[in-house]
Structures are given as structure tokens and as C-alpha cells.
Amino acid sequence: MTGLILAAGSGSRLSESFGKDSCKPLVEIAGKPLIEYSLENLFSAGVDRIYIVVGKQRERIENKIGAEYKGIPIFYAVQKKPVGLINAMASALGEIDDDTVLQLSDEIFVDSISADLKSVFAESGADFLCGVTAESDEEKIKCNYSVEINSDGELISCKEKPSEVSNSFKGTGFCVFSRKCIAKLRKEYDEEKNAPCDLCDFINLLIGKGYRGIITEIAKKEFNINTARDAALAKTQMI
Secondary structure, three states: OEEEEEOOOOOHHHHHHHOOOOOHHHOEEOOEEHHHHHHHHHHHHOOOEEEEEEOOOHHHHHHHHOOEEOOEEEEEEEOOOOOOHHHHHHOOHHHOOOOEEEEEOOEEEEOOOHHHHHHHHHHHOOOEEEEEEEOOOHHHHHOOEEEEEOOOOEEEEEEEOOOOOOOOEEEEEEEEEOHHHHHHHHHHOEOOOOEOOOHHHHHHHHHHOOOOEEEEEOOOEEEEOOOHHHHHHHHHHHO
């Protein structure tokens, strides 16, 4: 199983608090770089190797993280232009032919089940899995993505930044895709049109093609670090 961390974002909204030259994945939250939380999750999930997609801050991230994490080899892929999450994934697809755990570099999970992720995915028999958290505040779901499931707990659709929500599940960027889902993305992704563009586009494409997806509550709480306020809130609640 391969881990894939997307860390090419500029983090411009964090610059007010951390300086215009700050590197978002290396911003410290509760005493360690933000990207280290992602590395910890992938280590717990039992991946065999990790790819990190980087952008303009490539050298700073490579110099900080290096070529391995707790014995797991790390490789780097470059997203040439910041044009979306799926484009970032596509930057590494030429090297990946394996079940893949996707992890965004700006998410922190509290009480994560990542250590059980491999067995949960295998036992489900699903083609892909979306990690969710239970969220009572609808506005927080509207800032991420919502999921719709049928009576068997299978995904029937998801929506990026929905205007309305019908359940308390907040979608996260911590997902698992089988080898054949990764192969499908490699085949379907149109770089010129940048389609599919976001995570929900890809998930809905898979559902439309008959791939079976499920959701799993990946953690008790998730912090998505996009602004200085997000960073401050995470620090306050985690220390």
C-alpha cells in the first residue's frame, strides 16, 4: 500500500500569521510541522512507501523531511501548476500502481483509526473509502464536502462545499483508493481540461462507472488548517 501526501499548496492565507515566506506544510502546530501529522497517519496505516507531491517549496520540504520516515522510503513528485487536487494526484500517478492512501498535508486528525485502516479497507471489499468525521456544525461540513450513502452504507454521491447537507458526516482528504481506481484516474484524467478537477469529481466519476465506495469515521475530530485562525484553534485544542 502506498501513501500519497499532497503538499504543493502555497498556504497564502496563513501568511498573515506565519510570514509571507512561510511554507504551509512546515508550519508548526502544537510543536511539530503540519506535514508530520500526515506522515504519522500513513505510518500508522502501514504503507510501504510514501510519495509527497510538492510545488514551489520543494527544496524546503525535501530538506526538512528527507528520504525516509521511520524506515518508510519517501519519494517526491512535482506539481508544475497549482490547478487542483486531482492534478496534484496525477503528478505522481506515473509512479504508483498500488492501493493508495491519500492524505492532505493540511489536515490533523485527533484519535485517528489509521492504524486499523488497512484491515478495514480489505474486509470491506470496497474499491475506495472516504474518511469522514461526525460534525454537528453544518457550516463546517459546507466548508469541506458532504457525502450521501444508501441503506447499505455505500456512497452514492459527494458534493464539494455544499449549500445544503442531509447528514452529519464531514468528508476529509484522508481516503483510500484501490489499485484499479488509481489506474482509472490515470486513464480518465484530462490534463488539458483539468478534469476531473477536485476530489468529489473523481469520487463521483468512480461511482458513475460502477465502483463501490464506502465511508469510515476516520477520527473523532479533524482540523483543516487553511487560515491563521484555523492554526490558532488547533493549537489551543491540542496542547
